[in-house]
Amino acid sequence: MKTIKYQDLSDYYEAQIKKGILKTGDKMPSLRQIRSEKKISMTTAQMVYSVLESKDLIVSKPKSGYIVCSPYNHKIQLPEATNPLQKAENSRPEDAAINVYDTIDQKHIVQLSLGIPATSFLPVAALNKCIKNAVNTIDYCGVQYDPIEGNSRLRQQIAKRTLHWNGSITLEDVITTSGCIPALSYCLQSITQPGDTIAVESPVYFGILQLAKHLRLKVVELSTHPQTGINLDSLEKLLKKQEIATLVIVSNFSNPLGYCMPDDKKEKLVQLMTQYNIPLIEDDIYGDLYFGEKRPANCKTFDKEGMVLLCNSISKSLAPGYRVGWILPGKYKDKVIKTKAIQQISDTAITHQAVALYLESGKYEKHLRKLRQDLYVNYVKVTKAILEYFPDETRCTQPQGGLFLWVELDKSINAFTLYKKALQKNIAIMPGIAFSLQDQYTHCIRLSYASEWNDDVEKAIKELGILIHSMSYVK
Numbered sequence: 001m002k003t004i005k006y007q008d009l010s011d012y013y014e015a016q017i018k019k020g021i022l023k024t025g026d027k028m029p030s031l032r033q034i035r036s037e038k039k040i041s042m043t044t045a046q047m048v049y050s051v052l053e054s055k056d057l058i059v060s061k062p063k064s065g066y067i068v069c070s071p072y073n074h075k076i077q078l079p080e081a082t083n084p085l086q087k088a089e090n091s092r093p094e095d096a097a098i099n100v101y102d103t104i105d106q107k108h109i110v111q112l113s114l115g116i117p118a119t120s121f122l123p124v125a126a127l128n129k130c131i132k133n134a135v136n137t138i139d140y141c142g143v144q145y146d147p148i149e150g151n152s153r154l155r156q157q158i159a160k161r162t163l164h165w166n167g168s169i170t171l172e173d174v175i176t177t178s179g180c181i182p183a184l185s186y187c188l189q190s191i192t193q194p195g196d197t198i199a200v201e202s203p204v205y206f207g208i209l210q211l212a213k214h215l216r217l218k219v220v221e222l223s224t225h226p227q228t229g230i231n232l233d234s235l236e237k238l239l240k241k242q243e244i245a246t247l248v249i250v251s252n253f254s255n256p257l258g259y260c261m262p263d264d265k266k267e268k269l270v271q272l273m274t275q276y277n278i279p280l281i282e283d284d285i286y287g288d289l290y291f292g293e294k295r296p297a298n299c300k301t302f303d304k305e306g307m308v309l310l311c312n313s314i315s316k317s318l319a320p321g322y323r324v325g326w327i328l329p330g331k332y333k334d335k336v337i338k339t340k341a342i343q344q345i346s347d348t349a350i351t352h353q354a355v356a357l358y359l360e361s362g363k364y365e366k367h368l369r370k371l372r373q374d375l376y377v378n379y380v381k382v383t384k385a386i387l388e389y390f391p392d393e394t395r396c397t398q399p400q401g402g403l404f405l406w407v408e409l410d411k412s413i414n415a416f417t418l419y420k421k422a423l424q425k426n427i428a429i430m431p432g433i434a435f436s437l438q439d440q441y442t443h444c445i446r447l448s449y450a451s452e453w454n455d456d457v458e459k460a461i462k463e464l465g466i467l468i469h470s471m472s473y474v475k
């Protein structure tokens with residue numbers, strides 16, 4: 001009797017999903033709900049969902065229950081590992097990156113470009129309260145400079161959060177900054193000289209290329225796998241043949257590839273950098289935005305000698321406009337403090353105090369759980385729309401967290417032309433050329449799934465698909 005019931009019920013839900021009555025991203029009723037509504041035992045309810053899970057029709061999200069997922073996910077072909085030339089470059093990143101910031105405040109543009117979480121995903125009311133309380137709780141109402149290392153209550157909270165990746169960091173190991181880009185900038189300035197060469201992943205976040213250009217650093221791009229990150233053999237070959245001042249990587253849910261470097265690879269990477277005595281700048285800005293069971297470690301977790309300078313901020317998870325970031329500089333602390341003292345002296349005292357109060361309130365974890373679920377649902381919906389509207393040969397990454405998809409189109413498509421055509425239709429995307437100094441990724445785009453999903457977003461992806469199809473015709 002039981003067996004018939006669970007099969008009937010799983011067939012029923014399967015039909016609802018296939019007919020689109022239960023849509024991708026919808027939350028399934030909880031196990032308790034179906035147990036009482038359908039008058040079945042908990043074991044039967046669990047069996048129903050495990051059948052649906054085994055068919056990739058639903059996924060279990062920790063603390064959020066079960067969510068309908070795209071049955072097509074596994075059909076997407078991944079891009080292959082990249083293969084850039086291993087030579088030091090010191091030319092441009094394309095101006096495309098700058099142009100895309102121009103659309104930041106244009107509300108009529110559908111934003112598939114920037115990695116900024118939708119305001120509706122952020123705890124605005126709670127943060128407003130913290131801003132008010134900040135004025136009342138900070139010395140001199142926040143009109144004076146903070147100490148150079150930063151607000152000590154905030155540093156304490158940042159140190160405490162490192163327990164999530166098995167860090168054993170104290171307040172003394174933390175220097176605050178006005179965001180992650182300043183953090184990367186201070187680190188680069190502290191350990192490089194103009195003319196030095198740095199190594200990066202490829203494709204690489206354009207902000208790192210822009211910093212390198214600004215600081216007159218040459219850049220070597222490394223072969224990178226869309227799921228596991230840089231190729232360590234290529235890196236070792238490079239370290240043997242050439243002087244490298246530092247390696248900069250985004251180890252978790254990288255921008256743009258979305259890869260998450262496996263923990264054992266992170267450990268090997270730290271060992272390699274330590275062996276060659278070369279500092280590693282790690283940007284972990286997406287580490288808290290995981291879709292899986294738990295937060296991944298980072299390279300800093302395995303850093304015994306202080307070789308890793310870890311950069312991070314709240315820009316992707318809490319409030320990009322507050323400009324709150326930090327560095328765990330390892331043994332380069334004195335140099336980084338000197339650089340910050342020259343460049344900035346103090347962060348914005350009010351917002352740093354407000355974030356300290358927010359973290360002290362204990363609400364951050366709950367907010368992150370909700371944010372991760374919102375982002376996961378967006379990721380599934382955007383991926384499904386790509387499958388529906390883009391040409392069949394399209395390849396796309398399958399990130400396990402973060403904010404981006406890297407989409408590889410047919411080689412004949414010029415993604416920069418696509419970017420310009422899309423902008424004329426009020427759709428912002430990032431063309432692949434912004435992510436390399438070499439002539440590669442001309443047929444790739446980066447799409448962000450950080451904006452709230454709605455009909456306009458779906459229409460925009462459909463429109464992109466039409467543009468791509470029309471450009472394929474013009475071969």
Ligand SMILES: Cc1ncc(COP(=O)(O)O)c(C=O)c1O
Pocket residue numbers: 115178179180181182205207250255283285312313314315320324325
């Ligand atoms: C990898 C990476 N690092 C840093 C930043 C910038 O961070 P912030 O706004 O905190 O300066 C971004 C923003 O897109 C990013 O993707």
